[in-house]
Amino acid sequence: MHYPASELVIDPVLIHKYDVSGPRYTSYPTADRFVEAFGEAELRQWLAKRNIGGISQPLSVYVHVPFCDTVCYYCACNKVVTRDHDRSAKYIKYLAKELALAVPLLGEDRSLCQLHLGGGTPTFLSRGEMSELMGALDRQFRRADGFECSIEVDPRRLEPGTLEFLAELGFNRVSVGVQDFDPKVQKAVHRVQSEDETRRAIAEARANGFRSVNVDLIYGLPKQTLDGFNRTLDKVIALDPDRIALYAYAHLPRVFKPQRRIAEAELPSAETKLQIMTLAIGRLTRAGYLYIGMDHFARPDDELALAQGRGRLQRNFQGYSTQPESDMLGFGISAIGRVGPAYYQNLKSLDEYYAALEARRLPVTRGIELTQDDLVRRAVIQALMCHFRVSMESIELAYLVDFGSYFAAELAELRKLADEGLVELQPDWIVVTPRGRLLVRIVAMAFDRHLRERREHASYSKVI
Numbered sequence: 008m009h010y011p012a013s014e015l016v017i018d019p020v021l022i023h024k025y026d027v028s029g030p031r032y033t034s035y036p037t038a039d040r041f042v043e044a045f046g047e048a049e050l051r052q053w054l055a056k057r058n059i060g061g062i063s064q065p066l067s068v069y070v071h072v073p074f075c076d077t078v079c080y081y082c083a084c085n086k087v088v089t090r091d092h093d094r095s096a097k098y099i100k101y102l103a104k105e106l107a108l109a110v111p112l113l114g115e116d117r118s119l120c121q122l123h124l125g126g127g128t129p130t131f132l133s134r135g136e137m138s139e140l141m142g143a144l145d146r147q148f149r150r151a152d153g154f155e156c157s158i159e160v161d162p163r164r165l166e167p168g169t170l171e172f173l174a175e176l177g178f179n180r181v182s183v184g185v186q187d188f189d190p191k192v193q194k195a196v197h198r199v200q201s202e203d204e205t206r207r208a209i210a211e212a213r214a215n216g217f218r219s220v221n222v223d224l225i226y227g228l229p230k231q232t233l234d235g236f237n238r239t240l241d242k243v244i245a246l247d248p249d250r251i252a253l254y255a256y257a258h259l260p261r262v263f264k265p266q267r268r269i270a271e272a273e274l275p276s277a278e279t280k281l282q283i284m285t286l287a288i289g290r291l292t293r294a295g296y297l298y299i300g301m302d303h304f305a306r307p308d309d310e311l312a313l314a315q316g317r318g319r320l321q322r323n324f325q326g327y328s329t330q331p332e333s334d335m336l337g338f339g340i341s342a343i344g345r346v347g348p349a350y351y352q353n354l355k356s357l358d359e360y361y362a363a364l365e366a367r368r369l370p371v372t373r374g375i376e377l378t379q380d381d382l383v384r385r386a387v388i389q390a391l392m393c394h395f396r397v398s399m400e401s402i403e404l405a406y407l408v409d410f411g412s413y414f415a416a417e418l419a420e421l422r423k424l425a426d427e428g429l430v431e432l433q434p435d436w437i438v439v440t441p442r443g444r445l446l447v448r449i450v451a452m453a454f455d456r457h458l459r460e461r462r463e464h465a466s467y468s469k470v471i
Contacts, residue, residue: 010395015298016441017285021427026277029448029458031301032392033324034350035385036375036457038343041352045374053346053376054112057334064334064347065151066113067121068144069324070102071339073357074131076164079198080268081186081228081256085341085355086127092136098339098357099136103143104364105338110147119148121330124158130165134172141176155180155330157219162208163200170208174215181212182221182252188242189235192228195273202242209246219309222248226283227256229273236283237290244294250311251296251304252326253287255280288445300392300447303327320393327393340370348377380456383408388451395439395447420453 030037057064073087074095087094110117122144132140150156157180158173170181185205186198193199205222212220222243226236243251258274260266275283288298296304297312303326305311314320314329321328323335324343337344341355351374354360363370377385383406390397399410411418421437424430429443430450439447452458 010438010441014441015288015292015444017288017445018428018442019281019285021429021442022281022445023277024427025429025446025449027449029452030455032388032448032451033322033326034343034345035388035455036350036377036381037455038350038352040457040461041350041373041375043373045349045351045371045376047369047371049349049374049376050346050351050369050371051112053349054109055114057346058114058116064332065120065330066116066118066148067123067323067328067330067333067335068119068148069123069125069335069337069342069344070129070140070144071126071337071342071353072098072124072129072132073127073340074098075126075128075161076131077197078265079186080196080265081225082265083257083259083263084125084127087357092133094357095132095136097361099132099139099143101361101364102140102338105370106143106147108364108367109336109338109369117148118151119144119154120151120333121155121328121335122157123325125325126159128161128164129158130160130169134169137173137176150177157182157325159184160208161200162204163198165204165208165211167207167211170211170217171215174217179217180219180221181208181217182223183208183212183248184223185239185243186223186225187228187231187236188239189231191230192235195229196269206246209248219249219311221250221252222246223252223254224287225254225256226287227258227275227280229269229275231275231279231283233279233282233286237286240287240290244290249306249309251291253284253291253302253304255284255302298444299327300395300444301326315394318394322389322392348382350375350377379406382406383413384454384456387414387454391437391439391447391451391454395444397437399435399437414454417453421450424450424453 073085075086075088076090078088156178158178159182161184183205188202209220258266291304292298297307299305299311299315310329311327321330321332335345337353340357340360341353343350343352351371354363354370354372360370383402386402387397403410421430421432425432428440429446431438431440439450443450
C-alpha cells in the first residue's frame with residue numbers, strides 16, 4: 008500500500024515506547040563517526056576528483072557565520088557571542104582566504120545551485136561585510152539558473168531595509184527564528200522577541216520577493232505550557248509562513264554550555280512535551296500544512312512539498328532540501344561539507360581556523376570516506392527520511408546487492424517494528440506507515456551499522 012506523503016497518525020503509546028536517543032540523519036554516517044585521519048590531503052584529493060569524467064554532481068555551499076550579540080540559552084550551535092564588529096570583519100577576510108584556497112581545486116565547473124548562510128546570526132554582519140562576503144563568493148562561483156539563496160535571520164536585530172538589501176544581493180529564501188511567543192518562555196531562554204518584530208521581518212521579506220519564508224519553533228523549552236504554546240500557534244498560523252520547522256528541545260547541558268543557565272525544574276514533563284507536539288501537529292495540519300517529515304511542515308504549493316510529491320526531496324546538513332543530490336562545500340568554523348563519497352568538517356575555533364589559513368592550509372579537522380557499505384545504507388536511510396519508503400529493487404540495481412540477504416539482520420529487526428504497526432514489509436518495498444512517520448528515525452536506525460557497533464558511546468537528541 009502507498010500512503011500520501013503527508014498522512015500522519017499520532018500514537019502516544021508507541022511514541023512513549025520508542026522515545027529514545029537517535030541521530031537526525033542529516034548525513035550517514037553521522038558526524039560523530041568522522042575521524043581525524045581524514046585531513047587536508049584527503050579533502051584536496053576529493054575536491055580535485057569532482058570534475059573527473061565530467062559527471063560531477065550539482066554544487067551547494069554552506070557558510071557558517073558564528074557571531075551573535077546575545078546568547079540564547081537553548082542554543083546548541085557553534086557561536087561567538089560579541090558586539091565587536093572588528094571580529095566579524097576579520098572573519099570575512101579569512102572566509103575569502105578559505106574560498107580562494109579551496110575553490111580553484113574544483114577546476115572550471117563552479118556553477119552553484121544553492122547557497123545557505125547559517126550560524127550564529129548571519130545578519131550580525133554589517134551591510135559592508137555582507138557585500139564583501141557575497142562578492143568573495145561570486146568571484147569563485149557562477150550562480151546557476153534557479154539559484155537558491157537562503158539565510159537565517161533574527162528579527163530582534165533586523166534594521167528596516169535589511170531584507171530589501173539582502174534581496175538585492177540575491178537572497179530569495181529566509182528562515183526566521185521565533186521558538187515561542189510566550190513572554191515567560193522568552194525570558195527563561197534569554198530571547199525576548201515581540202510578535203511585531205517577527206511580523207515586520209516576514210512582511211519585508213514578502214515585499215521584496217523572497218519566494219519562501221520559514222519560521223522555526225521549539226517545543227520542550229522551560230516554562231512552556233499547552234495553553235501558552237497554543238497561543239503561539241495562533242500567532243504563527245496568522246503569519247502564514249510557507250514552511251514551519253517544529254524542533255524538539257534537547258537538554259544536554261554537559262555538551263552545550265549555555266544550556267546550564269536553564270533550570271531543569273522549569274522544563275515541561277515528558278507528558279506535557281508530547282501533548283505540545285501533538286497539539287502543534289494537529290493545528291498545523293488542520294491549517295493546511297503538509298507534514299514533510301522530521302519536524303518540517305510546508306504549504307502544499309511550497310517547493311518542499313512539491314519536491315516530496317515528485318520523489319525529489321533530499322536531506323542534508325540544513326535539513327530537507329528541494330535541490331537535486333549535490334556536493335556541498337562548507338566554509339567557516341565548524342562547517343561540514345560533502346564531496347562525492349566523503350564528508351569533512353572544519354576546525355571549530357576562530358584561532359585554529361585563522362592559523363590554518365595563515366599557513367595556507369585548508370582548515371579541515373576531521374572527516375570520513377564512505378565505504379561501499381556506507382553508500383548503500385545512506386541511500387536506504389535517505390529514502391526513508393525523505394519519502395517514508397524504500398524500493399528494494401532500486402537499491403539492488405544501483406548497488407548490485409541482494410537486498411534480502413544483505414540486510415537480513417535489519418529486516419528481522421524491521422519485522423518487530425512491523426508488528427507494532429510502524430512499517431509494512433511488502434515484497435519489493437519497505438513502507439513507513441502513517442503511524443510510524445513520527446518515529447522514522449527509529450526505522451532508519453535499524454540500517455545504521457555504525458550505531459549498532461558503537462551505540463554505547465553515542466550522544467544524540469531524543470527522537471521526540
